[in-house]
Amino acid sequence: MQHDTSGAAIQAWKQDMSGGTAIPAWDLRASLSGQQRACSRVATQLRKPPSCRSPCAPLALLNSTSRSPAQPQRQFPLRSEVSNYRAFSVVRLLRIEQGGAYADVLSGDGDHTWERELDYVARTLGFQTSALDPRGQRQVTEIVAGITRWKRHLDFLIKAYYDVDGYDRMEPLLRQILRLGVYELVKMETAPHAAINETVKLGKYSLRHGAGNLVNGLLRSISRHKDNGTLLTPKVKGDDRSQARALADLHSHPVWMIRRWMSRFGKDETIKLMEWNNKPPTYGLRANFGRGFSREALLEKLKDIDVMCEPSSVLEDFIRVSSGMQAVIQGGLLQKGLCSVQDESGGLVVKVVDPQPGEIIVDCCAAPGGKALFMAACLKNQGKVIAIDIHKGKMKLLQEAARHLGVEHVVTTELSDLCSFVDKRHLSADKVLVDVPCSGLGVLSKRADLRWRKTVEDFDEMVRLQSILLSAAAQLVKPGGVLVYSTCSIEAEENAELVFHFLKHHPEFTLESVEGYVPSQFVTLDGFFASLPHRHHMDGAFAARLQRKY
Ligand SMILES: C[S@@+](CC[C@H](N)C(=O)[O-])C[C@H]1O[C@@H](n2cnc3c(N)ncnc32)[C@H](O)[C@@H]1O
16 A cells, blocks of 8 residues: 655645744835844745744643644545554654644643644555544654654664665655654664564555565564674774764754754763753643742642752752653643643743732743743732733733733733834833744753754854844843843854843943842853853753843
């Protein structure tokens, strides 16, 4: 049986997935004036939308993508002998690679979404599988994230035991099936006979008999070499470029990223950073003291539902979750407003802002609201957080989350492009946070697909937009007030370099050290806040605290 995986079926889910990748924030109006136009120009020049889905976003966002209604279901034969979660995994991987969908480790939890995916599976593979139970759903989420992370390493093995030309010509679906089989053999604890038999069935039924044979031969060969301890491994030797290429195959990252990190951190630290990025991510939860809910009470609740977690050692209301986020979601803790999902690095950025009761604080790029809502809680019902963002859908989520957390009366939302807001309104705020869209290179453990979607060319345009947003935000700060610039990036262009450039052109601002606002291990020599995943075991982030003199 043969199915065309490059034709109508792929088009169908490509269309459906576009809702998950399009960022309407960038559709700025041509009629904007002055600085507005500058914002708009940079925005429309950006080919790809910047990474603006913060990992500290409320989970509702991660689960919501607006999609067109499902196509009418054709009749496909049921193949109950094919493992359903494996079939779902390869189809989702295909969608990610060809449709550009997000490989978010927490996505796809609503029934509606899984139902839709069942339909994608039938239309892509040409047969139906049974629906997934919650365990199967978790398996798909984990396998897809794992294969997305390890893609380059898996491809190294496939090319080594098949051949490079054959790999280049391979049908996209067959490539995903092979990646799944190799992943199960080398990165999971799956028994070799199960990994091989199940993957062979997928190849045979979704493509043709010969594909099953190919999968069988390649996986058996890899399994045999693994058992004998003779599995090929990239040799890290030669000049910097050759070493970076071998490390890229070994640790599954793009060569350009490795070269950039090697020149900054050295080889050993770069390897540690990649190891962190390849591990299943940890998540942060912030106990909502606004609703009178303590961290201790939250820890008790989490223990009851078997969530593996520990109190944060750097933030008093935070908990670090190493596994069991699905239970947190299913347990309804977020909807009840007992806690919100926020990485400790995001919490530390709020500490740099240091919100105090009675203050007027503007959050210039606020949605989906992780930092804005934490700041609102810190105001203890006195003061205001004015949350500005250009993205309508994410702004809605911010408003919803504000209600869940019980801080809606201190949060005002402004759906607007920051530059047009600044042109129209003359605010004079105590504190202004501008948490700009960025490369997201500090959050690669959570955003498995990001490493493959970013290119070195993205930086220039991103930095131009960040500079424009920072200059616009600066206009909202009162004399004596504070401006905080932040990213979830670990790259100098978007961080320290950009801030120094800003200070050169804005003598009304001075750099204030973050010493005293965050623990000393996060304070750089220049007085910035910086978290590095491999050193601090949390997402990478950056913040600068700037004071307005006049
Ligand atoms: C990194 S995210 C902010 C995350 C948020 N601070 C949080 O903690 O949840 C960047 C945000 O900037 C917004 N954005 C991008 N360009 C903008 C503009 N010109 N004006 C206002 N917001 C903008 C995006 O819509 C996105 O929500």
